[in-house]
Amino acid sequence: MAITFKQMVAEARENVPGISSAEAREKINANPDTFVIDVQDAKDAGACGLIPSSVNISLGMLAIRADLELPEHLREPRLADRNRPVLVTCGAGGQASLGAYLLKKMGFTDVAYIDGGTAAWKAAGFDVE
Numbered sequence: 369m370a371i372t373f374k375q376m377v378a379e380a381r382e383n384v385p386g387i388s389s390a391e392a393r394e395k396i397n398a399n400p401d402t403f404v405i406d407v408q409d410a411k412d413a414g415a416c417g418l419i420p421s422s423v424n425i426s427l428g429m430l431a432i433r434a435d436l437e438l439p440e441h442l443r444e445p446r447l448a449d450r451n452r453p454v455l456v457t458c459g460a461g462g463q464a465s466l467g468a469y470l471l472k473k474m475g476f477t478d479v480a481y482i483d484g485g486t487a488a489w490k491a492a493g494f495d496v497e
Contacts, residue, residue: 377462380469386483389492392455396421402453403446405430406486407467416459416487417496427463427470434474447471453478461485 371379387395396402404422406413413424425433425444433444446452454476456467464481471479482489490496 380465384468384472385480387480389489392482404455406457407463408458427467450475451477457482458485460487
C-alpha cells in the first residue's frame with residue numbers, strides 16, 4: 369500500500385521527538401558538540417537562511433553519510449559517534465522529521481528535529497546565515 373509524504377512525516381513524528389527553536393538553541397548552547405544538519409537539497413538549503421554552524425547533508429544522502437560500513441570517503445566523520453547529540457532541520461520541518469527518524473533507525477541515541485524547521489528558527493528571531 370502506497371503512503372504519502374504527509375503519512376511518512378506523521379510516522380516519523382510518532383517515533384522521534386520534535387523540539388522548538390528555543391529548545392534547540394538551548395541544546396546547542398549547552399552542548400557545542402551538538403551536530404545540526406540541514407537536510408534540504410543543496411539548491412534549496414539556505415533559502416530562508418541556515419542555522420549557524422549547521423551542515424547541509426541532503427535527505428537523500430543522509431543514510432550514506434551516516435553508514436559506518438561504507439568506505440570512509442563516503443561518510444561524514446561527525447556522524448561516527450551514535451551518542452553525539454544531533455538536531456535535524458530543513459525549511460519547514462517535514463524533511464527534518466524524516467531525517468531524524470532515519471538516524472534513529474541507524475542507531476543514534478540523541479536525535480531530534482526542529483519543529484517548524486529553519487523557518488521557525490528564523491521566526492523566533494534567532495540568527496541565520
